[in-house]
Amino acid sequence: MMVTSSFVVPRVESLASSGIQSIPKEYIRPQEELSSIRDVFEEEKKVEGPQVPTIDLKEMESEDKVVREKCREELVKAATEWGVMHLVNHGIPDDLIDRVKKAGQAFFDLPIEEKEKHANDQASGNVQGYGSKLANNASGQLEWEDYFFHLIFPEDKRDFSIWPKTPSDYTYVFFIFLRQLILLF
Secondary structure, three states, X not given: OEEEOOEEEOOHHHHHHOOOOOOOHHHOOOXXXXXXXXXXXXXXXXXXXXXXXEEEHHHXXXXXXXXXXXXXXXXXXXXXXXXXXXXXXXXXXHHHHHHHHHHHHHHHOOOHHHHHOOEOEHHHOEOOEEEEOOOEOOOOOEOOOEEEEOOOOOHHHOOHHHOOOOOOOHHHHHHHHHHHHHHHO
């Protein structure tokens, strides 16, 4: 459990494995929102509407200064307007990305008690570590999500002491991934 002020918020995994027969009302979206949700996979195929920006980093290596500058501007715009982007041709090996995913999955496959050893404490301002999303969405419902958050940038905010020791390769794999990210920019 995570305590923030006097309100106790259970971990999503704890709720899901507790044998509850229905989803707590704090997590249920209003009917009007539910009726507007479409098949994500079908929506992704459509061209119209907002799309997460895709940035081709190969353009950063172009000999043409205009092409490089346009790519940089697209990166800034995506970061500023979206806060997220899909990077292609970034040069990070697929096997490293797979290892990062497997290390993350191995952490989330641990028993809750083990993950709680890395719990964050948002009440004291410590947002890094294992937690449950406590923010309400636009409809006022809680998000149904557990996460592990650690800063990698800026470097002085990076705190390896909170990174999981289990699985044993978690820190190593993420550090190698971090080094690859640094090389991108």
